[in-house]
Amino acid sequence: MNIDSINNGIVIDHIKAGQAMKIYDFLELDKLDCAVAIIKNATSNKQGKKDIIKIDSQLDVDLNALGYIDPSITINIIVDGVRVKKYHPELPLTITNIIRCKNPRCITSTEQELPHVFKLTNREKDEYRCIYCESRASI
Ligand SMILES: [Zn+2]
Numbered sequence: 555m556n557i558d559s560i561n562n563g564i565v566i567d568h569i570k571a572g573q574a575m576k577i578y579d580f581l582e583l584d585k586l587d588c589a590v591a592i593i594k595n596a597t598s599n600k601q602g603k604k605d606i607i608k609i610d611s612q613l614d615v616d617l618n619a620l621g622y623i624d625p626s627i628t629i630n631i632i633v634d635g636v637r638v639k640k641y642h643p644e645l646p647l648t649i650t651n652i653i654r655c656k657n658p659r660c661i662t663s664t665e666q667e668l669p670h671v672f673k674l675t676n677r678e679k680d681e682y683r684c685i686y687c688e689s690r691a692s693i
Pocket residue numbers: 655656657660661662684685686687688689
């Protein structure tokens with residue numbers, strides 16, 4: 555893959571420097587067969603340093619969930635070599651099984667099969683709370 559150009563795929567840009575692996579793990583990119591390029595510490599006019607991930611394939615995942623990890627990233631969708639869409643992920647209203655509730659008294663610590671679900675409770679503050687015990691999530 556020429557890392558400068560992908561024909562059909564996704565470019566995740568403006569990732570905070572050092573966060574690319576977190577997104578890589580989150581999207582489970584290690585399970586893909588297609589080419590994936592991670593560019594670390596690229597120079598950015600806006601941020602100083604940034605990470606970039608290029609995926610040479612369309613992913614069937616909700617990229618808005620990335621808004622929880624880093625709402626300032628830019629997602630570029632490339633089709634036939636042309637950027638057809640560019641957007642920032644929205645903070646998802648609920649996130650499931652991305653973070654775990656750390657409250658030892660929470661029902662999720664005894665009921666292992668329960669999904670870990672957090673709800674957005676304050677958009678300005680990026681605040682999520684466990685739907686069972688209302689503990690605040692820590693990123
Ligand atoms: Zn909880």
